Amino acid sequence: MGDTVGDSLRRVAKGAAIFFIGSIVGLFIAFIGRIIVVRYVSPSQFGVLSLSLVVFTILCTIASMGLPEGLTRQASYFLGKKDLEKVKAVFGAGIYLSTISGLLAAAGLFALSDVLAEFFGMPDVSWTLKIFSFALPVAMLNRTLVSIFRTYERADVKVIFSDLLPNTLRVAFIVAMVILSMSFYWVVMAYFFSIVISGIVFLTYSLRNVEFKTSESVFKYFKILIFFSLPLLIQSILGMLITWTDTLMIGYYLASSDVGLYNGAQPLAGLMQNFLASVSFLYFPIVSQLYARNQLREMGRTYAVVTKWLMSASLPIFLVLFFFPDAVLWLLYGEAYVPAAYALRALALGFFTHVMLGPNGLTLIAAGEAKFPTIAGFIAAVINFVLNLILIPLFGITGAAIASASTYATANAMISLKLYKDYKIHPFTKNYVKPAFISLAVALLIYLISKTLIQVEGWMLPVLFILFVVIYLLSLLFTRSFDQEDVMIMLSIEQRLGVDLTWAKRVLKRFV
Structure with missing residues (x-):
């Protein structure tokens, strides 16, 4: 079991290293622009x-109709069969379908922009949607190209063309427009240009690095891709509804300024999900292979260790956001966004619930249980809509945040209970629970002291973050909560990044 789990975790780590670092850098650049x-x-x-x-x-x-995920799966299947002509045919079918769908969606968005603006009571939404409609086919094509390179496990391409290039272009355009004191119209154009230019560069790179010509008929793969991808589309739509229902309903019930306040807080809480996304890229195919070999114990162990890593990485961020939301908003956005503090606190709790249970949905799907996550997503979407309907009129954006947090907690609890009931898989090992509990207790004590004795200001937040990291690491050491796999993963990081971590490995081995 140990060798299999160790190999699985090393493969996850190697793939996640580039993905994680690149996505974090891209997110940071995007955050600066925001x-x-x-x-x-x-x-x-x-x-x-x-x-x-x-x-x-x-x-x-x-x-997208679920095509990016469907394309990756079908192309990977034929790649495993070493049938390269069919692989290229699937690529071509995906390009054709995404282009057609993107053009139709763009025409629909342009035509309905005035109706949507009237629905939300925001006239300016009309012209912004018209501008973005011209970028929609390019955005669709970008998603398809990412899925093509994912077939070849090229996480670096995804990072460069989806995370780094568009965000860097956007920030560069925004900075130029601020320096030139240009109007809000040009801020919107900065987003538009970043999507289109990065898409053109990505397409040029793809045409030079991927072979698309094939002797197979591309059109006969349309039906294969569509029918396989539609169930994935349902899951995507449900996830999207859960993510965006609160913003849309705030736009309907409240003012545009409330939408702005909420969308200042939401991405901050969403930072924690980037850790989950970074390991999911390779985690899913790896645990699928373990299930195919009937290695359920190894599958459960891999899930538990990966989830512990996710919780460990997210906990310090959660503590800062949850205990000091007003200081975070004041530091990053200014005093005008401090009223979103309670919303940020609720959202942080909801997103942390999602991260602390790890890739539970992917694990279920890897075990052939694709239907249950869809059912759970549907129930969660209904709960989210009903709670927003009730809470937004009563509590404003804080009500929307409570609705989202409750939805994330409910959906993840359902999936995790199903995972444990059917496969006895859960993340709550003693090495997971002990340091987390101690860190939360100490953080609560620090919060109570700060509320009594001092006023926490924005400049103190980096110090508090470092303090929470140190507290968690010390709790790991003193409770001897390191696993053998933690040493293995450090070896993988050392090899991947070329960094000498001998001293850290020596410390870890004393406490395993």
């Missing part, structure tokens, strides 16, 4: 931009 925009435009204008981007993202997801 802060500049928030400080440059009014909350009402930021609300219009945020709502337009939500509609754009939703339409991209629907128009």
Whole structure:
């Protein structure tokens, strides 16, 4: 069991290293751009931009029809059979379908932009959606190209063209427009240009590095891709509804400034999910292989260790966001966004619940249980809508945040209970629980002391974050909560990044 689990975890770590570092850098760049925009435009204008981007993202997801995931699966299947002509045929079918779907979705968004603006009571949403409609086919093509390179396990391509290039271009355009004191219209154009230019560069790179010509008929793979991808589309839509229902309903019930406030807080809490995304890229195929070999114990152990890593990485961020949300918002966005503090606290709790239970949905799907996560997603989407319907009129954006947090907790609890009931798989080992409990207790004590004796200000947050990291690491050491796999993963990181971690490995081995 040990060798199998160790090999699985090393493979996850090697794939996640580039993915994680690249996505974090990309997220940081995007976050810098968001802060500049928030400080440059009014909350009402930021609300219009945020709502337009939500509609754009939703339409991209629907128009994709689940094709990115379906394409990767089908192409990987034929690649495993060493049938390269069929692999290229699937690639071609995916390109054709995403292009057609993207053009139709773009036409629909342009035509309905005035209706949507009237529905939300925000006239400026009309022209912003018209602009974004022209970028929609490019965004669709980008998703398809990422799935093509994912077939070959090229996480570096995804990082470069989905995380780094568009975010860097966007920030560069935004900075230039701020320096030139340009209007809100040009801020919107900065987002548009970053999508289109990065898409053109990505397409050029793909044409030079991927062979698309094939002797197979591309069109006969349309049906294969569509029918396989539609169930994945249902899951994507449900996840999207859970993610964006709160923003859309805030736009309906409240003012555009409230949308801006909420969308200042939501991405902060969502930072924790980046750790989950970084390991999911290779975790899913690896645990699928373990299940295929009937290695359920190894599968459960891999899930438990990966989830512990996710919780460990997310805990310090959660503690800062949960205990000091007002200081975080003041530091990053300014005093105008401090009213979103309670919403940020609720959202942080909801997202942390998601991360602390790890890739439970992917583990179920790897075990052939694709139907249950869809059912759980449907129930969660209904709960989310009902709670938003009740809580937003009563508590504003805080009500929306409570609805989202409750939804994440409910959906993940359902999936984790199913995972434990059917396969006896759960993440709550003693090495997971002990340091987490001690760290939470100490953090609560620090919070109570700070509320009594001092006023925590923005400049103190980096110190608090480092303090929480140190507290968690010390709790790991003194409770001897390191696993053998932690040493293995450090070896993988050392080999991948070329960093000498001998001293750290020596310390770990004393406490395993």
